[in-house]
Amino acid sequence: MSKTQLKRMMAEMTAEQISEMVLELYAARPEAKEYLDFFVSPDIDKRLDKARSAIRKELGRHSRGRNKSRSTKVRRYIKDISSLNPGSEAVAEIMTSAIEAICEVGSDQWIKAATQAGYGRLLHDTVVYIDAAGLLGDYLPRLERAVGGMGSSPVYVRDFRRVLSDELKDSLESL
Numbered sequence: 466m467s468k469t470q471l472k473r474m475m476a477e478m479t480a481e482q483i484s485e486m487v488l489e490l491y492a493a494r495p496e497a498k499e500y501l502d503f504f505v506s507p508d509i510d511k512r513l514d515k516a517r518s519a520i521r522k523e524l525g526r527h528s529r530g531r532n533k534s535r536s537t538k539v540r541r542y543i544k545d546i547s548s549l550n551p552g553s554e555a556v557a558e559i560m561t562s563a564i565e566a567i568c569e570v571g572s573d574q575w576i577k578a579a580t581q582a583g584y585g586r587l588l589h590d591t592v593v594y595i596d597a598a599g600l601l602g603d604y605l606p607r608l609e610r611a612v613g614g615m616g617s618s619p620v621y622v623r624d625f626r627r628v629l630s631d632e633l634k635d636s637l638e639s640l
Contacts, residue, residue, distance in 0.1 A: 500549060509551045513559055516542045520563050524570045532574040536583030539563055553598035560591040561604045568611040568629065575621040584625075585632040588612075592636040601640075608633060 475483060490497045503512065519542045526533040543563060547556045567584050570576070576584070588608070595604045612633055615626040 496548075499545075503549045503551075507549075507551070509549075509555050512546060512549065512551070513555060513562075516546050516559050517562050517566070520559075521566055524566055527574065530575075532570060532576045532580070534570070534576070534580065536580055536587060539567070539584075540587060553594075553600065557591075557595045557598055557600050557604050560587075560594060561607050564588055564591055564608055565611040568615050571625040571629075572614075572616040572622055575619075576625055578624075581625050581628050585628050588629055588632050589636045592633065592640070596640050605637075 478486070487501070491501050492498075520539055523538045523542070524532070524534045526535075543556070543559050546559045564584075564587065567587075571581075571584075591608065592601075592605075595601050612626065612629045615629070616622045617626060
């Protein structure tokens with residue numbers, strides 16, 4: 466069903482039918498419940514803290530001394546925040562926080578090359594987003610500090626730092 470069809474159908478419904486449908490949706494889908502809960506009481510700080518915690522937990526996944534985090538999961542937590550339509554500052558904040566946490570973990574643990582590339586793309590998307598939102602001046606120093614503050618002694622850290630540094634440089638040049 467398209468959005469247009471839904472609008473037409475809802476135009477034909479009474480207010481009571483619409484409220485019943487919203488309540489059924491609330492009970493049926495966890496995503497709808499989360500969205501409507503946020504709609505009723507928009508506490509973005511609580512949601513950001515929850516998302517930061519989930520990202521850190523994902524970045525903490527490891528096996529046999531190797532990091533097993535998944536960039537797709539980190540992106541999912543960011544998307545969950547952005548789907549609530551909290552405003553560009555909140556989305557920029559969670560994206561920047563994720564990059565900062567990634568840099569912390571990347572300074573201490575080996576991360577697979579494919580995952581490094583995924584985090585590089587996330588850094589690029591973050592720079593593009595904060596530029597489009599007009600927040601580059603606010604968040605770019607944090608990103609530069611996070612990438613620049615990564616360790617440089619073990620080979621795996623140097624490689625990841627180089628990937629992120631190159632991606633940040635390329636992203637800024639493409640703006």
